Amino acid sequence: MEYFNGKMSNLLILFFGSILGITFTFLCIALLVDVLVWMLTGSFDLKKGDVIKIIKIGCVIGAFTGAVFVTTRLLKLKIF
Numbered sequence: 001m002e003y004f005n006g007k008m009s010n011l012l013i014l015f016f017g018s019i020l021g022i023t024f025t026f027l028c029i030a031l032l033v034d035v036l037v038w039m040l041t042g043s044f045d046l047k048k049g050d051v052i053k054i055i056k057i058g059c060v061i062g063a064f065t066g067a068v069f070v071t072t073r074l075l076k077l078k079i080f
Contacts, residue, residue, distance in 0.1 A: 018066035023058030
């Protein structure tokens with residue numbers, strides 16, 4: 001039972017880590033693009049709605065990626 005709990009906790013960490021990592025990456029990319037546009041045009045146009053939209057997209061893609069990683073680990077596939 002203890003091995004099962006350790007394995008499940010590792011899989012949960014992998015799942016949530018992929019969600020947070022991809023969401024953070026998407027936010028950094030959006031911030032970088034807006035800073036570049038700000039440097040070129042002089043207007044910084046990052047709105048709260050855009051940030052929330054980026055977070056939602058990042059969470060969905062991160063959840064899908066995390067589910068693929070967890071599934072491959074559970075099935076012991078040597079793809080990655």
